[in-house]
Amino acid sequence: MSSSAKVWLGVLVTVIVIAGAYYFYMQQANPVTPATTSSTSTDDETPTPAGQSPLGGATTPSTSTDTTTSTTTPVTTTTVTYKNGVFTPATTTIKKGESVVFSNTGTTSVTIDSDPHPTHTTYLPLNIGILSAGKTSSAISFPTAGTYGYHNHANETETGKIVVQ
Numbered sequence: 001m002s003s004s005a006k007v008w009l010g011v012l013v014t015v016i017v018i019a020g021a022y023y024f025y026m027q028q029a030n031p032v033t034p035a036t037t038s039s040t041s042t043d044d045e046t047p048t049p050a051g052q053s054p055l056g057g058a059t060t061p062s063t064s065t066d067t068t069t070s071t072t073t074p075v076t077t078t079t080v081t082y083k084n085g086v087f088t089p090a091t092t093t094i095k096k097g098e099s100v101v102f103s104n105t106g107t108t109s110v111t112i113d114s115d116p117h118p119t120h121t122t123y124l125p126l127n128i129g130i131l132s133a134g135k136t137s138s139a140i141s142f143p144t145a146g147t148y149g150y151h152n153h154a155n156e157t158e159t160g161k162i163v164v165q
């Protein structure tokens with residue numbers, strides 16, 4: 001029993017000596033580390049003044065944002081009605097940049113397309129296609145002045161035009 005205690009004591013002393021030696025060597029290696037730390041703190045001083053300049057400049061752009069917010073222009077939209085073979089009004093006059101919607105208030109469907117029939121090339125946004133009875137098209141914008149004819153593609157004698165001034 002006492003001999004095994006001596007063995008354990010020997011092991012304990014050996015471990016302490018090895019740990020002490022290891023710790024001593026680590027301390028000798030340490031002088032390199034403080035040199036790195038002091039050079040890092042020198043680098044930190046440079047970004048700090050640079051970071052302060054954007055913070056001061058940020059006050060000016062936030063003021064100009066308020067000026068941009070007040071831009072809301074309602075678009076004038078004119079309705080053309082189609083009822084059982086007739087577009088009303090036959091000629092719709094609007095201003096540049098305004099819009100037109102087609103509303104089918106009759107009992108038969110209509111196929112609205114841009115002139116000329118059958119190529120429909122005058123103004124492509126006017127190629128609405130089939131508008132069922134009771135339906136209203138989405139708004140078509142006319143940014144450029146001119147005369148834009150359209151017709152019922154299913155019955156090309158039913159026509160109308162939009163004059164953009």
Ligand SMILES: [Cu+2]
Binds near residue numbers: 120
């Ligand atoms: Cu057509």
